[in-house]
Amino acid sequence: MKMTAMTDVTTDNQTPPTLTEEPAAAPVAEPIQMPQVPEQETELSGETVGNIHCENPFMIANDVNVYYGDNHAIKNVSLEIGKKEVIALIGPSGCGKSTFLRCLNRMNDTIETARVTGQITLDGKDIHRKEQDPVALRARVGMVFQKPNPFPKSIYDNVAYGPRIHGLAADRAELDDIVHTSLERAGLLKEVKDRLDEPGTSLSGGQQQRLCIARTIAVNPEVILMDEPCSALDPIATARIEDLMDELCEDYAIVIVTHSMQQAARVSRRVAYFHLGLLVEVDETDRIFTNPQHRLTEDYITGRIG
Amino acid sequence: MQSTTLILLLGFMATAAFYFGRGRSLSLVGGPGHGTALHSLPGYYGYYVAIWVAIPALALLLLWVMVEPKLIVTLVVSGLPEAYRDLSPGELNLLINNIQNLASGDVVSVAVDETLQAAANQFNQYAAQSRQILAVLALGFAGLGGAIAWRRIHPDLRARNRVERVIRWFLIAASSIAIFTTVGIVLSVLFEAIRFFQKVPITEFLFGLNWSPQMAIRADQVGSSGSFGAVPLFTGTLLVTAIAMVVAVPVGLMTAIYLAEYSSARVRATAKPLLEVLAGIPTVVYGFFAALTVAPWVRQAGESVGLEVASESALAAGLVMGIMIIPLVSSLSDDAINAVPTAMRDGALGLGSTRSETMTKVILPAALPGIVGGILLAVSRAIGETMIVVMAAGLAANLTANPFEAVTTVTVQIVTLLVGDQEFDSAKTLAAFALGLMLFVVTLFLNVIGLNVVRKYREQYD
Numbered sequence: 001m002k003m004t005a006m007t008d009v010t011t012d013n014q015t016p017p018t019l020t021e022e023p024a025a026a027p028v029a030e031p032i033q034m035p036q037v038p039e040q041e042t043e044l045s046g047e048t049v050g051n052i053h054c055e056n057p058f059m060i061a062n063d064v065n066v067y068y069g070d071n072h073a074i075k076n077v078s079l080e081i082g083k084k085e086v087i088a089l090i091g092p093s094g095c096g097k098s099t100f101l102r103c104l105n106r107m108n109d110t111i112e113t114a115r116v117t118g119q120i121t122l123d124g125k126d127i128h129r130k131e132q133d134p135v136a137l138r139a140r141v142g143m144v145f146q147k148p149n150p151f152p153k154s155i156y157d158n159v160a161y162g163p164r165i166h167g168l169a170a171d172r173a174e175l176d177d178i179v180h181t182s183l184e185r186a187g188l189l190k191e192v193k194d195r196l197d198e199p200g201t202s203l204s205g206g207q208q209q210r211l212c213i214a215r216t217i218a219v220n221p222e223v224i225l226m227d228e229p230c231s232a233l234d235p236i237a238t239a240r241i242e243d244l245m246d247e248l249c250e251d252y253a254i255v256i257v258t259h260s261m262q263q264a265a266r267v268s269r270r271v272a273y274f275h276l277g278l279l280v281e282v283d284e285t286d287r288i289f290t291n292p293q294h295r296l297t298e299d300y301i302t303g304r305i306g
Numbered sequence: 307m308q309s310t311t312l313i314l315l316l317g318f319m320a321t322a323a324f325y326f327g328r329g330r331s332l333s334l335v336g337g338p339g340h341g342t343a344l345h346s347l348p349g350y351y352g353y354y355v356a357i358w359v360a361i362p363a364l365a366l367l368l369l370w371v372m373v374e375p376k377l378i379v380t381l382v383v384s385g386l387p388e389a390y391r392d393l394s395p396g397e398l399n400l401l402i403n404n405i406q407n408l409a410s411g412d413v414v415s416v417a418v419d420e421t422l423q424a425a426a427n428q429f430n431q432y433a434a435q436s437r438q439i440l441a442v443l444a445l446g447f448a449g450l451g452g453a454i455a456w457r458r459i460h461p462d463l464r465a466r467n468r469v470e471r472v473i474r475w476f477l478i479a480a481s482s483i484a485i486f487t488t489v490g491i492v493l494s495v496l497f498e499a500i501r502f503f504q505k506v507p508i509t510e511f512l513f514g515l516n517w518s519p520q521m522a523i524r525a526d527q528v529g530s531s532g533s534f535g536a537v538p539l540f541t542g543t544l545l546v547t548a549i550a551m552v553v554a555v556p557v558g559l560m561t562a563i564y565l566a567e568y569s570s571a572r573v574r575a576t577a578k579p580l581l582e583v584l585a586g587i588p589t590v591v592y593g594f595f596a597a598l599t600v601a602p603w604v605r606q607a608g609e610s611v612g613l614e615v616a617s618e619s620a621l622a623a624g625l626v627m628g629i630m631i632i633p634l635v636s637s638l639s640d641d642a643i644n645a646v647p648t649a650m651r652d653g654a655l656g657l658g659s660t661r662s663e664t665m666t667k668v669i670l671p672a673a674l675p676g677i678v679g680g681i682l683l684a685v686s687r688a689i690g691e692t693m694i695v696v697m698a699a700g701l702a703a704n705l706t707a708n709p710f711e712a713v714t715t716v717t718v719q720i721v722t723l724l725v726g727d728q729e730f731d732s733a734k735t736l737a738a739f740a741l742g743l744m745l746f747v748v749t750l751f752l753n754v755i756g757l758n759v760v761r762k763y764r765e766q767y768d
Contacts, residue, residue, distance in 0.1 A: 139658030
């Protein structure tokens, strides 16, 4: 059953036979690093190899399932996200990494057919508990989207939007301060400080994305979720955003979804590989890219799965 | 031969020409297997020949139909005895009418004498001849055109380009029809309005505060003095429109917001069609609803709180007109709100906005150009609306801003001016054209503003 589904997403013809013929060849070699993996694991058993735990966990997802109507988009995913770390979610299109990301700030609530089960905690508290207001949660867990989406307002108002709705600034001077600091931290202040009144949409794509990051950090979140933040940008703008992530991870936990393995390697400390709604492997970035333990992970990072 | 038969025949010829043309193009290169040796697909050669068959013949037919009646009349008149040719143009027209009626077997207004009968026979004879000549010429043109095109077919002939050029001209012609019609209407209204302004000074029309469109038929008539000040009509129109917009804009907008952002898919699936039913009710039904139900209700309600309300009030007409316009406002606003990218919505929600903050601070500003455009369209609709105000607003040209009084609107006055027994060149009738022109200018102005608002914001937001 699983194998049939596999073929659908596989671009390389050679992969499926390889998978069926050599189950669990690689993982057996290094059993020490993945104590929770059974020795005779099958290709898509639903068990995650590697280490889902981290030193200083801030968000913990436990056995999360997401259904879109009848479609089971995420299956039994457990993952810890540490304070002050960048964790990258990689995997082929449609593997559920964006869906998982959207669970972390309950953005899936806005989709009528979506249903989430399992437990996700933020700083030890369940984000699905009754008293938790999803609006307040999203202020603590900010999000940057794939396509830069500045509001149809001035640059200033774009950044001031969050502080205004959450009442973070007592007066205009304080708001000015927040706006300037956020733009500064997003590395945009120099370029825009003389034209804060111009519409946010008048900026270039890379600037718009940094504006969106400034807008997110203006609310002072604890976690920043980034959904392929550089996929619409050129390499120069991408490099700037990556530098920015390096700086931001000193204060925030950052979860980034990316299609670029190089980007994941450059910016993240840990990498989680998703496949068909399953979390296949999680580990330190170096280990994932130099010595992946799961066959699927290896196939993906070597370019054998699309 | 009848024109319809002729057209059918030409259509048949063109169809045949298509197959012949296609067949010839293929046979020139050695059969269907060698189609690639042709410049264009074989079908284009077929169309090419068909066009050459149909278009010259149809053009001739059109020209003939336009010229023929005048030509026959001229011929018939020149055949009349001397005495008839000195008649005045009006009398001559009457005579020609009679001849034509006699020829087609209709009722004739004078006693039929020999000359008239002879002229009618002559008329019929000319008409029959004309039809024969037309048939021969048209079929000849078609055949000739077809033959020329047939001979021109050659593997190097750029048939596709030529066919496409003809199609382009057809498209241009089609799109010009609407434009030329508009221009024609504007010009005809303009010239009639100019005739009106020759009788009544334009300043009196634009700034006069009294509207009482009378014109003396005889000099000694009672009440022969009229006044043509259009200000009360325009204030009346404005008043009714304003009331309508006060009803339609908030209700329509809130409906749109609910349907686009808050309602479940099921509610939306039921509510949207129901709203569209509201848009489909004929305005005359709204009219008597306003006159028979709403107006008495408004009057009673007003009296119960001690207000004097006329039985035909601006309020009743405006309320009903507002209800009529709700679907227009809500469906255009709904489209505008739905056109705001989901990314914008997600962006706002991702920052921790509530639904209503997302709506008021992000989505509505982004959808504003579309909404404003929709509202201006609704205003144009309200200004031009006739049936409801004819039935519910009254005819009294009161210069008032009191919604409980009867007012009259520009459209109502145009209707009443033209539903009379006045001559067409009296100032009273011509006033309708002047009012129409003013109405046109106002709506045009609104549309221009609306388009500019939309464009300005679009540049800024996209």
